[in-house]
Amino acid sequence: MASWLPLLWLLGLLPAATPAPSPRDAGAQAWEPASPELLRRPARFALDTYNRGLAAGARAVLGTVSGRVRQAGRGLLYSLKVTLEELPCTDPMVCQLPVSKKTLLCSFEVSYELGKHALLKQDCGPVDTKMKGAGIAQGCGDPGSDFIQGLSVISLFQSYPDDKNETSSPLFPLSDRDPLPQDFYVRMASLFKYFITTYNRTYKTEEEAQWRMSIFINNMIKAQKIQALDRGTAQYGVTKFSDLTEEEFRTIYLNPLLKEELGKKMRLVKFVGDPAPPEWDWRKNGAVTKVKNQGMCGSCWAFSVTGNVEGQWFLKRGDLLSLSEQELVDCDTVDKACMGGLPSNAYSAIKTLGGLETEDDYSYSGHLQTCSFSAQKVKVYINDSVELSHNEQELAAWLAKNGPISIAINAFGMQFYRHGISHPLRPLCSRWFIDHAVLLVGYGNRSDVPFWAIKNSWGTDWGEEGYYYLHRGSGACGVNVMASSAVVN
Template structure:
């Protein structure tokens, strides 16, 4: 085997800072048979993120090896090397397995020379640089001085990739003016109030970085989505994750086993939307609480109750936040646990009787106020065609997904690059209410719980058919007899 050489990875793109700040904690590649990055409580041997600020010698060795193997297998004229690392994780498996997402570009050195790639400069023109994003898996056994390339998957960054050169002073000045104007509009529209000028300045800096994030998402999206300013545009990724997402969803070892759902009796019709059939209530708002799991499950039960009993009720998410002892309220939860908790409690109260507050309180459940119940719950197939067929036949489905592209989503069908939206890094639970096509682009219609001022009147539309963002990984439903 070839031992990877040393060298220092360069970061030349103007988008490098964005990726390091905004994506390092999220973008870890795993195809459908892969693993997820473990958090602080990950099991021993689970993958863990590698901080890109560290000069990790193992990561550098894996990068050089991946570059070498790429160049051996490519048919290009020029040597290519990593322009920037987007994300990296490692896992202890009789050595070290590295999962790396990186951008590669052409250098000025031709393959016919014996040049050391680490000394070769990059092409200055984007057309000749020919940047592409690659996902690598490398198994490194340093004590045997050998490495193995387990996986390699690459795709171009897109023809509309911005030039990495710095903008002219005039362009930079105009951008600052436009951003300041946009920030003022944002503050007014979303009624923001900051503690002082220092905090306002800090939020503007975050807003500026997020504007770059949205532009990059826009340039890389393969669907019809529009990204830009949203009500989350003054939050860092860490703040957004802690306030609105659900880290427990990716912890598969915490999930309660569920019985399999019976397959649908007929194939999926071309389109379906339960909003048109009365089974979906108004969009709700979870607030700054990681209770998406409760909204996903309650939305499912509201649909099931309507289909079985003929009455669309608005049921209480707060009951689950307060009384579900299997989950962690605003700290996250799992639909499988929530179903079990509802069965043990004996049912659900209405939203009117048990109002949502967005924070955990003492349990105030009253069995005398129960208006709906469930008998059991089931887990659906992971085949998207079968999910569509089951949904059309049986009602809206509780699902979970990687919310990678959702913070700055405004409208359209979202289709982020699959290698960015890791299907195992699920961190948000939502309600699947239908599916269809827009201008030839197949989509899932997803009811979110971030209020009607999010996305398209509270809905997110995700590309359907490629198991994108793990949308097929955790599909379930309550059963009402």
Template sequence: MEMAAGLYLVFMTALGLVSGLPPGHWQEVPSEEPVIQTLAEIAVREYNRRSDQDVAYIKLRVTDVRKQLVSGAKYDFSIVLGRSMCKKNGEETPNNCQLHVAALERGVKCNFVVLLVPWLNETKILHQLCSQEDFINNVAETSPSNQDKLSSNTEDELLETLSLFKEFVTTYNKTYQNDEEALGRLRIFSENLKKAKDIQEKDQGTAEYGITKFSDLTEEEFRTLYLNPLLSSQGHRIIKKAVIPKDPPPAQWDWREHGAVTEVKNQGMCGSCWAFSVIGNIEGQWFLKKGSLVSLSEQELVDCDGVDHACGGGLPSSAYEAIEKLGGVETEQDYSYQGRKQGCSFSTSKVSAYINNSVEIPKDETEIAAWLAQNGPISIALNAFAMQFYRKGISHPFKIICSPWFIDHAVLLVGYGDRNGTPFWAIKNSWGTDWGEQGYYYLYRGSGACGVNQMCSSAVVN
């Protein structure tokens, strides 16, 4: 009898059922204890068995664990559950089930009371009470002082990513065809969070990188939909050199302050940045020569430029030539932007601006500043490496990761200056005002960052 009692005591101690506490007293227990994780798995199986859902729910975390010594041990704990992508298959849930996108909105929180009687090899679920709740919002508001920490870093990162993804979907009004696509976008979003962090750590400027409206796109998708690979080709039309002013440029200049820049536009999912860059330049040139700022048509170039490739990319030098041959540009109002190539419907009777020629501006950044301050905004092209996740500040990637020889995006240079001693170029982009600083990109000035000085040009209006 003494040996049996000794073995019983060892068994009870191993399970954590022997303590200095009197029977009936509740004791808090860490959720990481193996016995708790085992009981949680039993509880989740019981939830799935009783549930009328056709999909399995999986454990996200265990909280609020306490133990009471009775005739055995009674455990009281809560489990946060999320809907998985797995169909229910008997009582067992596959170990590799992935979280369903529906869990971004609603989860399930269950309270269980389980009786464990080890000498009878018996486990009974005495109580189960579950309720739906917006657990993502609850997690976002949780602090370690009033909530158990997640049992592992993986779970912590998952819940943080889910919370950020939910906010991203709401902020940018994202919609997906089905749950499988949404889950795929969630995976891409998670990887992009890491990429943005890596770019942030390597940046030499003051820029902030993070979540943007492009955070659910792969790098290949982003390049295909929004950038312009033709800018790195060798098919540039040779245009004459611009005359550079002899006087040094002023310390700062911004054509937005002088009325030469229209509102930020949005090219949509079309690689037509070349058209927006050129049209922005012509708008500025027309204003400076004719005194009238008119929003002109990018769609005219997308439809009617027979040399360039519409949403497949194009070259500013070819676009100037196309406008000269057409005889001018219609207004945005008369020839509105559609974001896809259509049949050319240009009418000479609706021309609101024209150009006489075009010029190439040298690569020296001091000369670029001097020409810009005297003559207006400049069509430029650059490497958009850092722009997918750019939020604000002065971007300054290392040259080795933002090569000046790989140009893939055309934009409009509208000014320059410095912020707290850091020199910058002010660049008007064509991705809408919900990107960057109200649609603008600020890039370090003076080092040829990202090839900002490699392809500078302007139309000429007499």
């Protein structure tokens, strides 16, 4: 395995560890102005995080820094306004696009607790056209529309991107030393046009659109590198996340708290019973609700747990109900809402609250609100929660007998996953970098390739109608390290 490491670092594919955000602050103090000296260390941390994974010739340097600070729980929370200078990049070994010097205006939120900094929010854009949210403006009639409409439309593949059996030759160089194809930029413009049309993207200015296109191109190159190293049948390419930087994607959609494994300890249950049948799918057996969408909120932990409880209640009571994730986001005071959480804590919160309301009674908003839980509206309760075996054969047998399982995995490559059975190299998808909670609903084989069927929470316009398929039997991406279930008597 060690022989792979130099190649993986060269390709820029090895994941970097990211510190977990600090606990949600209770009784937060008022914001106070902060001097540049006080802000220097959190600003330097934010810069280092921004530059993580970038080659030396492409890294930004710190410009002006201003901001404020307040007490947050046992630590401090910094709100920063920072300018970053992206230096001219002329090295073809580093730059995929020829770009000139650019100044970015960034908003960062950085926590400091127990001697550690953590980046909670990052929002960067050209200094004179600051973007909102994650950098994507929704709406019609924006100035950038003319730029988008003017992009050339030239076919990239005869069948791509709709044919799920695409076998076209690579569009991109797999090595930074390989020359770009002559029509590279034309083809990229066409593929970017497909992306913004398919996913209804609009940008506020031409400069913003060009910046997002450069991110898109770098992402497509990275997706092809992931494709080349995947040992399964998965296809990687254009998805609705293709214009997000890795940091944006991780901050908005993933859950770094999972790798800490500091949640409530649960009783370990080892399955003793019949061996697993050759295949099983709870979608065909009534225990799985429709695919949901967590939106721009790191609440995957809540969706994983409610999916499990939905299945447990169905198997014990015969009634499949769509349960409220928002109740957990708002009312679980141990977890951190859109900043992440742990399934073990969520089970405990359900017991403490007295149960879960349905989606209809407590609808999902995708951001933290004041808890409005009503005990009178509880439709489902749980009696306990248990940790399950790390043995994948025992997991399969438990699932077939007892229902869908809450799990957590390393989300490597999922930003660009389209379909098929994913099987990344172990160093790329280490069990030590668990950052996304999902629901195991079944297993089987496709053309003799064993898989787990996984319900995700990114909507039906991602993956295979919202589902992810991961290699079974190899501990791929830590699929077996954090399996759990509620208990309904």
